[in-house]
Amino acid sequence: MAHIPDGVLSLPVIAAGGAGAAIGLALGLRALDEREIPKTAILAAVFFVASLVAVPVGPSSVHVLLGGLMGLVLGVRAFAAVFIGLVLQAVLFGFGGLSTLGVDTLNMALPGVVLASLARPLLLGASPARAGVVAAVVAALAVFGTAAGVSAALALSSSDYVPALKIILLTYLPLAAVEAVITGFVVSFLARVKPEILPVLQPPEIRP
Amino acid sequence: MSEGLACSLAPPSRAGLDRLDGRVRVLAAAAAVATILALGSPVVLTLALVLGLGLALLSGLSGRDVAARLVHMEGFLLVLLVVLPLTAPGPTIALGPVALSQPGLDHAILVLLRVNLCALAILTLLAGLEPVHLGHALARLKVPAKLVHLFLFSARYVAVIGEEAGRLHEALRVRAFRPRTSLHTLRTLAYFVGQLLVRAFERAERVDEAMRCRAFAGRFALIADARLTRLDALFAGGLAIGLAGLLLLDRLA
Numbered sequence: 477m478a479h480i481p482d483g484v485l486s487l488p489v490i491a492a493g494g495a496g497a498a499i500g501l502a503l504g505l506r507a508l509d510e511r512e513i514p515k516t517a518i519l520a521a522v523f524f525v526a527s528l529v530a531v532p533v534g535p536s537s538v539h540v541l542l543g544g545l546m547g548l549v550l551g552v553r554a555f556a557a558v559f560i561g562l563v564l565q566a567v568l569f570g571f572g573g574l575s576t577l578g579v580d581t582l583n584m585a586l587p588g589v590v591l592a593s594l595a596r597p598l599l600l601g602a603s604p605a606r607a608g609v610v611a612a613v614v615a616a617l618a619v620f621g622t623a624a625g626v627s628a629a630l631a632l633s634s635s636d637y638v639p640a641l642k643i644i645l646l647t648y649l650p651l652a653a654v655e656a657v658i659t660g661f662v663v664s665f666l667a668r669v670k671p672e673i674l675p676v677l678q679p680p681e682i683r684p
Numbered sequence: 685m686s687e688g689l690a691c692s693l694a695p696p697s698r699a700g701l702d703r704l705d706g707r708v709r710v711l712a713a714a715a716a717v718a719t720i721l722a723l724g725s726p727v728v729l730t731l732a733l734v735l736g737l738g739l740a741l742l743s744g745l746s747g748r749d750v751a752a753r754l755v756h757m758e759g760f761l762l763v764l765l766v767v768l769p770l771t772a773p774g775p776t777i778a779l780g781p782v783a784l785s786q787p788g789l790d791h792a793i794l795v796l797l798r799v800n801l802c803a804l805a806i807l808t809l810l811a812g813l814e815p816v817h818l819g820h821a822l823a824r825l826k827v828p829a830k831l832v833h834l835f836l837f838s839a840r841y842v843a844v845i846g847e848e849a850g851r852l853h854e855a856l857r858v859r860a861f862r863p864r865t866s867l868h869t870l871r872t873l874a875y876f877v878g879q880l881l882v883r884a885f886e887r888a889e890r891v892d893e894a895m896r897c898r899a900f901a902g903r904f905a906l907i908a909d910a911r912l913t914r915l916d917a918l919f920a921g922g923l924a925i926g927l928a929g930l931l932l933l934d935r936l937a
Contacts, residue, residue, distance in 0.1 A: 567818055
């Protein structure tokens with residue numbers, strides 16, 4: 477849904493998206509201790525598998541993006557998880573764009589990463605119910621952030637695309653609602669069952 | 685992956701293409717996409733589409749695989765293609781009661797051709813490439829080692845997590861769960877994702893401990909004696925001539 481295929485965007489937008497995603501990936505990889513590689517990779521695999529599940533919405537169905545949840549669980553490493561998911565999608569199913577890999581990574585990862593870090597003060601030591609509500613808001617806003625990114629990429633590519641954007645933006649509303657509810661329940665579940673997965677719930681470690 | 689979960693099946697790996705070096709396939713796909721984006725003439729793009737379809741079928745993809753991929757279009761692309769001719773400024777042509785904008789129509793046709801061609805190039809050249817081979821190819825193309833290792837691990841664990849998801853899905857079905865548009869469905873799916881995360885996290889801790897016991901410090905030896913063969917050179921040369929020819933035709937057109 478947030479994937480922009482090759483052939484739609486203009487070259488400057490592709491280049492800017494690539495540069496932005498490269499910065500995000502570099503930050504994510506720098507934050508990643510080499511010994512954390514297996515854990516991060518396994519979580520990235522979960523997000524990939526979860527995004528294949530079709531959630532019914534009326535007569536149609538949506539696939540969740542889980543950008544907000546990835547930001548909450550992985551932090552800045554979400555850039556790497558999203559990028560890997562996109563590459564896997566290309567080799568396993570032949571879907572997705574190659575030139576738009578950067579733009580797509582940025583659109584899906586950046587809102588979640590930023591919003592999760594902004595929500596951190598609200599989540600520190602929060603009860604499971606409260607964490608769920610905050611996470612739901614983060615997830616909904618992350619979807620809107622992704623929608624804004626997709627719109628910006630299209631609008632900057634060609635002014636001819638602008639009229640279509642209003643319709644496209646409407647299609648993100650049900651997704652935002654679905655993601656908010658799912659992420660809210662996932663986070664309150666994790667806060668009760670396995671809070672270690674959610675580093676945002678815990679005070680930052682003091683490293684020697 | 686379990687039925688009911690996977691939204692589409694992977695195209696089969698193809699013997700002919702699998703004899704090529706992974707690096708050649710990655711670079712070939714990138715070169716093909718870059719060339720397609722540089723083409724501006726609808727006639728040349730149509731010619732490229734015909735050639736591309738021929739090559740895709742020649743590579744061992746079935747007509748059904750290709751059709752399934754090309755029909756699966758992103759929703760917003762469909763909206764874009766319908767709205768462009770109706771709203772773009774410029775001279776219009778009357779088609780019954782609706783006035784279609786000529787530049788908008790041209791733009792929509794160009795986008796449609798480019799999108800399909802790029803999808804075809806990725807499907808033909810990249811899809812079906814073993815993730816492990818892709819990981820090795822990326823390492824040889826100087827992609828950062830951490831990213832390559834993450835990719836290799838993820839690719840390995842997607843299958844494992846997929847099986848785990850299949851077991852959870854079965855447990856849901858045994859309890860007569862049917863996805864509907866309801867809060868109950870959303871909550872159930874949320875617990876599904878949550879449980880998947882918990883199990884994966886616990887698995888990751890076991891894997892992590894096992895790897896540390898075996899002195900893993902963040903990198904594997906990527907052992908592959910992949911050398912570029914004459915077949916790779918032939919393929920790369922042929923593709924380069926083809927793409928250059930298309931670019932030349934496009935400049936002349």
